[in-house]
Amino acid sequence: MDIKGKTVVITGASRGIGAEAARIFAAAGANLALLARDAERLSDLVEETGGNALAFACDVSQPGVMAAALQKTQEHFGSLDVLINNAGVIAPIARIEEADPEDWGRLIDINIKGVFNGIHAALPLMKSGGGGTIINIGSGAAQNPLEAWSAYCTSKAGLLMLTRALHLEEGGNGIRVLSLSPGTVATDMQRAIKQSGINPVAALDWEDHIPADWPARTLLWMCSQDADEFLGTEISLRLEHIRQRAGLI
Ligand code: NAP
Numbered sequence: 001m002d003i004k005g006k007t008v009v010i011t012g013a014s015r016g017i018g019a020e021a022a023r024i025f026a027a028a029g030a031n032l033a034l035l036a037r038d039a040e041r042l043s044d045l046v047e048e049t050g051g052n053a054l055a056f057a058c059d060v061s062q063p064g065v066m067a068a069a070l071q072k073t074q075e076h077f078g079s080l081d082v083l084i085n086n087a088g089v090i091a092p093i094a095r096i097e098e099a100d101p102e103d104w105g106r107l108i109d110i111n112i113k114g115v116f117n118g119i120h121a122a123l124p125l126m127k128s129g130g131g132g133t134i135i136n137i138g139s140g141a142a143q144n145p146l147e148a149w150s151a152y153c154t155s156k157a158g159l160l161m162l163t164r165a166l167h168l169e170e171g172g173n174g175i176r177v178l179s180l181s182p183g184t185v186a187t188d189m190q191r192a193i194k195q196s197g198i199n200p201v202a203a204l205d206w207e208d209h210i211p212a213d214w215p216a217r218t219l220l221w222m223c224s225q226d227a228d229e230f231l232g233t234e235i236s237l238r239l240e241h242i243r244q245r246a247g248l249i
Contacts, residue, residue: 003223004029007077009070011060011118012087014041016187017137020216021084022049028220033073035060036087060087060114061106067121080125082223085115085136088155090189093148093196104151111155112162119166123175131174133223136163137215138179138234147199160234167232178222179234182215184208210237218246 008025012018014036022034026049034042039057046053054076056069074080088111092103115136126132141149142156160179167177184190184201186209193202218237221227226245227235235242243249 003082003220005031006081006223007031007033007073007079008082008084008223009033009035009073009080009118009122010084010086011035011114013045014038016189017182017185017212017215018084018086019045020212021086021219022053024213024216024220026050026053030082031077033069033077035066035069059110060085060117061109063117063120066114066117070118070121070125074125074129079129080122080132081129082133082135083118083122083126084219085118085134087114088137088189090149090152090192092151093193093198095148096150099151107151108155108158111152112158115159115162119162123170126175127173131176133176133178134166135177135219135222136179138163138181140181140183140236140238142181142234146201148196149199163234164232171232176228176231178227178230178232180215180218180222181234181236181238182218183210183236183238185210185212185215187212214243214246214248217248218242221246 008030010018010021013022013034022032022045032053034053035056035058036042037059042055046055054073058065058069089107092099136159138160139156141153142160145153163179190209196202
């Protein structure tokens with residue numbers, strides 16, 4: 001897919017991987033809809049990326065708000081071609097026995113139900129335009145339990161199944177479905193992890209993390225047919241051959 005003139009929705013676009021993806025997709029000529037809770041950061045980003053973007057200050061865990069944002073996006077640009085479900089949180093970092101049940105559930109609301117909300121709203125809009133691409137941001141945490149990350153690991157394991165279920169149901173209906181596990185990335189999320197000091201990920205040095213433009217550039221490649229062999233799966237940026245295919249090395 002040539003992304004020029006296509007409409008791309010990015011959740012969690014106010015900072016980190018999402019903000020970097022907004023810069024990369026804007027430079028490639030996409031129409032953008034940027035979603036996150038921080039209105040000020042979003043409006044700064046709209047200005048920085050040249051203005052061909054809508055900003056929606058919203059919480060992905062609210063289904064009605066998500067549906068309205070995606071509907072407005074399609075009405076404004078005339079299509080909805082790509083949805084990148086990137087918004088996610090790591091908190092609560094707490095052992096199961098000590099975790100606050102409300103906080104634990106709140107993470108699930110954002111990291112899994114928030115993604116479902118985006119997909120549920122996007123599908124009819126994409127299908128009315130002949131198809132589209134949906135990319136979820138997964139994590140190696142889907143495969144590996146880590147101390148004090150039960151909520152996060154559970155959410156990313158559940159999200160991987162959501163990716164696979166979506167591919168099963170809609171892969172034959174013109175919806176390209178993929179997941180990206182980015183490895184560790186130098187963002188605010190890793191700052192919070194470092195501060196917790198609790199497990200081997202917290203012990204990593206800052207230099208161990210890849211820059212946010214790596215996953216951002218990979219997301220652009222995933223929108224192209226060159227990535228079609230990976231439909232329905234989660235690809236990992238830890239793997240050298242994926243880095244090569246995405247043009248990073
Ligand atoms: P980040 O710097 O902490 O950014 C997270 C983004 O999600 C922010 O834009 C935040 O914006 C948004 N967000 C959080 N809760 C939201 C909500 N309820 N509604 C709307 N937006 C919300 O984290 P990141 O490292 O870029 O992470 C992006 C994705 O990559 C996440 O799904 C994360 O799990 C995944 N990931 C990251 C790493 C890593 O090492 N960094 C590794 C593997 C996977 P607001 O606060 O303005 O709402």
